[in-house]
Amino acid sequence: MASGYLLNRGALTLGIHCQRVCRNISLSQVREKKRWMKAYTYLMAKKLKLEGPPPPTPRSQQPHWDYHAEVQAFTHRLHENFSLELLKTAFINPCYLQMEQEKRKGLGVESETAALVLKDNLQLSKKGSAFAESFLTDWCRASFPSLPAIGVESIVGHLTSPTVITYVARNLGIEDLTMSAEFPVPDDVLCSTFMAVIGALQESSGAERTGLFLRDFLVTQLIGNDLFDMWTVVNPMGLLVEELTKRKIPLPEPRLIRSAGASTVLPLYFVGLYSDKKLLAQGPGETLAAAEEEAARVALRKLYGYTENRRPFDFSPQQQHQQPFIQSVASN
Amino acid sequence: MTSRGTPSRFLRSVLQNGVGRYVCQLKRISIIFSKKAQSSLGARDFIEEGVVDYANKNPGTVIYVSPQPCRVPKIVAEYLNGNVREETITSKTSQQISELLTKLTNQSGLEIIRIRKPIHTDSPSIQGLWHPFTNRPPSIGPIRPQKPDSQ
Numbered sequence: 001m002a003s004g005y006l007l008n009r010g011a012l013t014l015g016i017h018c019q020r021v022c023r024n025i026s027l028s029q030v031r032e033k034k035r036w037m038k039a040y041t042y043l044m045a046k047k048l049k050l051e052g053p054p055p056p057t058p059r060s061q062q063p064h065w066d067y068h069a070e071v072q073a074f075t076h077r078l079h080e081n082f083s084l085e086l087l088k089t090a091f092i093n094p095c096y097l098q099m100e101q102e103k104r105k106g107l108g109v110e111s112e113t114a115a116l117v118l119k120d121n122l123q124l125s126k127k128g129s130a131f132a133e134s135f136l137t138d139w140c141r142a143s144f145p146s147l148p149a150i151g152v153e154s155i156v157g158h159l160t161s162p163t164v165i166t167y168v169a170r171n172l173g174i175e176d177l178t179m180s181a182e183f184p185v186p187d188d189v190l191c192s193t194f195m196a197v198i199g200a201l202q203e204s205s206g207a208e209r210t211g212l213f214l215r216d217f218l219v220t221q222l223i224g225n226d227l228f229d230m231w232t233v234v235n236p237m238g239l240l241v242e243e244l245t246k247r248k249i250p251l252p253e254p255r256l257i258r259s260a261g262a263s264t265v266l267p268l269y270f271v272g273l274y275s276d277k278k279l280l281a282q283g284p285g286e287t288l289a290a291a292e293e294e295a296a297r298v299a300l301r302k303l304y305g306y307t308e309n310r311r312p313f314d315f316s317p318q319q320q321h322q323q324p325f326i327q328s329v330a331s332n
Numbered sequence: 333m334t335s336r337g338t339p340s341r342f343l344r345s346v347l348q349n350g351v352g353r354y355v356c357q358l359k360r361i362s363i364i365f366s367k368k369a370q371s372s373l374g375a376r377d378f379i380e381e382g383v384v385d386y387a388n389k390n391p392g393t394v395i396y397v398s399p400q401p402c403r404v405p406k407i408v409a410e411y412l413n414g415n416v417r418e419e420t421i422t423s424k425t426s427q428q429i430s431e432l433l434t435k436l437t438n439q440s441g442l443e444i445i446r447i448r449k450p451i452h453t454d455s456p457s458i459q460g461l462w463h464p465f466t467n468r469p470p471s472i473g474p475i476r477p478q479k480p481d482s483q
Contacts, residue, residue, distance in 0.1 A: 072391075073392050074392075077391075079353055216353045220351050258468075270465060309460075
């Protein structure tokens with residue numbers, strides 16, 4: 001549009017292009033070779049190498065961000081009906097509220113004129129973590145009826161541990177929506193935000209829907225994990241002896257089944273555990289002791305029904321968490 | 333470059349998506365285009381006709397439409413696992429842009445690099461993995477008490 005351009009006398013000779021921003025301001029761009037460009041690029045690269053990359057900024061401070069739309073999309077994405085107020089409260093952490101209060105004091109704004117009408121998520125978080133633990137314990141007991149209480153606790157402890165919860169929260173987009181004082185969001189803050197979201201879901205949709213949510217996002221993290229990765233057992237043979245005495249099965253006797261390369265650097269021994277001359281389990285190892293321990297672990301996995309070839313958990317949408325009762329009995 | 337020189341990954345899903353419920357992995361889309369340039373013609377047509385339908389079909393994705401003076405119109409897609417993909421839509425028609433958007437919606441956010449195996453399983457064996465001792469008869473027979481030599 002001609003009216004937007006200011007044609008200088010120098011425009012044609014020097015190749016200067018002036019763009020009018022408003023009546024008194026115009027930006028000029030020169031068409032000729034910019035000889036300063038190379039030095040500038042090298043200087044900026046040197047500065048980057050010296051100081052390292054710039055610190056990460058939260059997504060809310062980058063362009064294209066609409067908090068309300070993001071929260072709505074969050075609910076739709078997970079196919080859940082959250083009450084939006086509860087969900088927005090769930091994302092607000094106490095460290096954020098403190099930071100806001102200090103900012104307001106620093107700016108000299110009185111607390112009466114601009115009161116901070118935000119509640120933090122501590123209550124929701126406590127509620128959510130209590131519900132999560134109770135649901136996961138019930139689910140574990142239903143899926144593995146023969147697993148002892150310590151085993152159930154260890155599995156639930158692993159599923160509610162900060163590593164697993166932060167991994168799940170980061171891959172669900174909760175980190176973008178969290179309001180916290182520091183960025184990147186510290187692990188404990190992210191954990192409590194996730195639990196607060198669970199609490200908000202429980203209050204909005206009820207215990208059943210929250211149970212399905214936990215099953216779909218936390219229990220799926222069990223896939224591919226072995227029992228003794230989550231539950232450290234120091235003396236598997238002792239535990240096996242206890243379990244067998246409880247079930248009144250004769251005690252196991254270890255026997256060497258196979259061996260190969262006994263005089264080499266990598267020997268292999270297969271030790272089998274026999275109770276009343278019937279094979280319970282066999283396991284490999286580099287030394288006889290290691291093989292015996294591994295055989296005890298294999299026997300424990302068989303007893304508790306946590307083998308690799310067990311029937312997979314039921315994640316179908318309609319059925320509830322009562323189903324595993326029937327399935328785990330049938331698989332054994 | 334060869335397969336060893338370029339990055340590669342194994343087939344996987346983000347957070348076991350699909351095992352429980354299916355979550356659309358696309359978080360947000362920013363459409364950056366120009367109001368007057370020729371290259372953004374398709375983008376402008378798409379925004380007139382198709383973007384509202386797309387938004388209604390995918391309620392879990394936030395769409396930011398940003399007209400700014402730019403030479404190259406882009407779509408910036410952000411995924412739940414943090415990856416960001418930029419696609420240029422210079423001189424694409426509205427139809428092509430909507431096809432591109434369906435493609436981006438259906439992707440998980442994992443990188444588009446060589447996938448080493450087209451399969452993945454968490455339970456590789458039902459009857460137990462084979463090892464050299466499977467189905468091998470024992471090298472010595474059953475151990476019996478020695479018969480006394482009576483001669």
